[in-house]
Amino acid sequence: MLTIHCPNCGVTAEETEFHAHGEAHLKRFGPGSSEDEFEGYLFMRKNPKGVHFERWRHQYGCGKWFHVARCTMTLEVFGSYSAQTVEPPQEIIDAIQDRRPDFAAGPAR
Amino acid sequence: MKKYSVFAVAREAMRHHSGWTRAWRDAEPKKRYDVIIIGAGGHGLATAYYLGKNFGITNVAILEKGWLGGGNTGRNTTIIRSNYLQDPSAAIYEKSRSLYETMSQDLNYNVMFSPRGVIMLAQTEHEVRGYKRTAHANALQGVTTEFISPQRVKELVPIIDLDGPRYPVLGGLWQARGGTARHDAVAWGYARACSDMGMDVIQKCEVTGIRQTGGKVTGVSTTRGDIDCDKLGMVVAGHSGHLADMAGFRLPIESVALQALVSEPIKPCMDVVVMANTVHGYMSQSDKGEMVIGGGTDGYNNYTQRGSFHHIEETVRALIETFPMVSRLKMLRQWGGIVDVTGDRSPILSKTPVEGIFVNCGWGTGGFKAIPGSGWAMAELIAKGRSPLTDAFGLNRFTEGRFIDESVAAGVAH
Numbered sequence: 001m002l003t004i005h006c007p008n009c010g011v012t013a014e015e016t017e018f019h020a021h022g023e024a025h026l027k028r029f030g031p032g033s034s035e036d037e038f039e040g041y042l043f044m045r046k047n048p049k050g051v052h053f054e055r056w057r058h059q060y061g062c063g064k065w066f067h068v069a070r071c072t073m074t075l076e077v078f079g080s081y082s083a084q085t086v087e088p089p090q091e092i093i094d095a096i097q098d099r100r101p102d103f104a105a106g107p108a109r
Numbered sequence: 110m111k112k113y114s115v116f117a118v119a120r121e122a123m124r125h126h127s128g129w130t131r132a133w134r135d136a137e138p139k140k141r142y143d144v145i146i147i148g149a150g151g152h153g154l155a156t157a158y159y160l161g162k163n164f165g166i167t168n169v170a171i172l173e174k175g176w177l178g179g180g181n182t183g184r185n186t187t188i189i190r191s192n193y194l195q196d197p198s199a200a201i202y203e204k205s206r207s208l209y210e211t212m213s214q215d216l217n218y219n220v221m222f223s224p225r226g227v228i229m230l231a232q233t234e235h236e237v238r239g240y241k242r243t244a245h246a247n248a249l250q251g252v253t254t255e256f257i258s259p260q261r262v263k264e265l266v267p268i269i270d271l272d273g274p275r276y277p278v279l280g281g282l283w284q285a286r287g288g289t290a291r292h293d294a295v296a297w298g299y300a301r302a303c304s305d306m307g308m309d310v311i312q313k314c315e316v317t318g319i320r321q322t323g324g325k326v327t328g329v330s331t332t333r334g335d336i337d338c339d340k341l342g343m344v345v346a347g348h349s350g351h352l353a354d355m356a357g358f359r360l361p362i363e364s365v366a367l368q369a370l371v372s373e374p375i376k377p378c379m380d381v382v383v384m385a386n387t388v389h390g391y392m393s394q395s396d397k398g399e400m401v402i403g404g405g406t407d408g409y410n411n412y413t414q415r416g417s418f419h420h421i422e423e424t425v426r427a428l429i430e431t432f433p434m435v436s437r438l439k440m441l442r443q444w445g446g447i448v449d450v451t452g453d454r455s456p457i458l459s460k461t462p463v464e465g466i467f468v469n470c471g472w473g474t475g476g477f478k479a480i481p482g483s484g485w486a487m488a489e490l491i492a493k494g495r496s497p498l499t500d501a502f503g504l505n506r507f508t509e510g511r512f513i514d515e516s517v518a519a520g521v522a523h
């Protein structure tokens with residue numbers, strides 16, 4: 001059972017109030033994109049053993065979207081941050097590196 | 110290999126069972142193999158078995174990081190059926206189901222295949238239409254299934270409550286030759302047969318790197334040293350993405366936890382398998398008397414082999430509506446496995462961007478039933494570079510938009 005914090009309304013609650021929606025920071029590809037770009041956008045997902053950035057929604061609360069950084073090997077939640085970002089903010093990277101000193105930020109796959 | 114038979118049992122009974130030998134050799138890795146299979150789950154072992162049996166390729170190693178059958182093969186609820194909607198699925202799953210019919214004889218190992226019949230309950234109007242459609246599709250595919258009335262469901266499953274308040278039973282898709290088998294025995298039986306053909310089943314040997322030159326695989330690095338090979342089969346279920354990463358390509362796979370539980374053992378009360386897909390509850394009774402219950406997947410990526418308890422609660426809450434007597438049972442134990450889920454809920458059996466590497470993954474929540482058929486097809490793919498059973502399951506289907514959409518038929522397809 002995860003404990004998740006919603007940065008939109010400030011509530012911290014257990015995971016049944018929320019819903020996970022997969023990998024964060026996907027770049028959308030529209031008309032005119034190549035087949036490989038579409039395949040990547042629609043189907044290829046980061047599936048790391050370790051730190052994962054993902055989209056969550058406060059389904060049974062304020063209803064709003066946000067991002068969560070989480071470890072898929074231990075289920076540790078490092079923190080939540082705004083949905084209106086294209087990459088994890090520095091304080092989240094810091095929180096992760098605090099716990100995982102060898103974690104390298106950047107376009108890790 | 111000593112043949113198992115009633116005479117062997119009698120002979121051993123006369124000498125205090127002192128003559129039984131190991132079922133498979135504990136092999137040391139050699140320098141080189143023609144084919145290396147990563148992952149000694151059912152699919153990896155079956156692939157190796159049919160490489161030997163159908164193609165005479167026996168210089169094969171099966172590398173396993175833990176113990177054989179310790180992945181999803183030893184964690185699943187063992188439902189076997191072949192009533193899928195799409196033609197390529199029906200072909201491979203029905204091939205598989207038919208191989209289960211004779212597996213104990215083929216392997217000289219009792220896998221306890223029990224074709225007791227599988228019902229998929231229709232509990233919404235949408236499911237009624239969906240399963241009628243599947244029954245029609247199955248008729249064309251030569252897979253024997255039937256849409257049955259609620260009264261027939263009640264005859265087959267006396268403990269069911271047809272008039273549940275939320276999800277009444279409106280009918281069911283019935284496959285009389287579906288059923289269950291003993292999961293560990295499937296892995297053990299194949300391992301024994303592989304070992305007997307001279308193959309090396311190597312446990313506690315984790316692949317940590319994949320070596321290649323000029324876009325072609327040359328071998329693997331493992332916790333027990335480097336091993337060379339001509340061809341490599343990756344058959345590691347939830348860990349597929351991780352191994353693809355090592356080889357330098359990506360897979361359209363996400364790994365999530367799927368959980369199951371068993372009740373305390375009780376007297377026989379249900380002699381078929383019942384699947385309630387709307388509420389993600391799957392139930393059968395084991396020979397020991399436990400009610401074996403499978404649930405739905407957790408919603409997020411996970412490698413921990415455990416899931417959130419509220420999913421177990423959800424499954425049980427829904428099941429006790431349809432099977433009121435279950436509410437009186439104690440839970441004995443509960444566990445999880447990491448399943449490999451693709452976008453269209455169908456598996457991948459394919460060549461890869463690296464020459465000589467083949468993948469078999471994406472069986473997700475429903476690959477136990479597919480073990481023999483998948484091994485059969487994957488062996489052909491590795492040996493000949495093509496198999497009619499795997500053609501539709503290539504990686505290229507995601508670029509070309511040729512999905513084999515089974516998620517429509519059931520979000521979870523045990």
Ligand SMILES: Cc1cc2nc3c(=O)[nH]c(=O)nc-3n(C[C@H](O)[C@H](O)[C@H](O)COP(=O)(O)OP(=O)(O)OC[C@H]3O[C@@H](n4cnc5c(N)ncnc54)[C@H](O)[C@@H]3O)c2cc1C
Binds near residue numbers: 150315369445472
């Ligand atoms: C709770 C649960 C219930 C299920 N119920 C059903 C059901 O009722 N019916 C059905 O048909 N299917 C069911 N399934 C799905 C089914 O269990 C799987 O699809 C199937 O067992 C997959 O077999 P596999 O051989 O591909 O994988 P696995 O059995 O997981 O084998 C993969 C092996 O690869 C090994 N491995 C991983 N990485 C490495 C490495 N780097 N080096 C060496 N070895 C490695 C692992 O240790 C593992 O043993 C269920 C699954 C779960 C978890």
Ligand SMILES: [Zn+2]
Binds near residue numbers: 010061
């Ligand atoms: Zn909120």
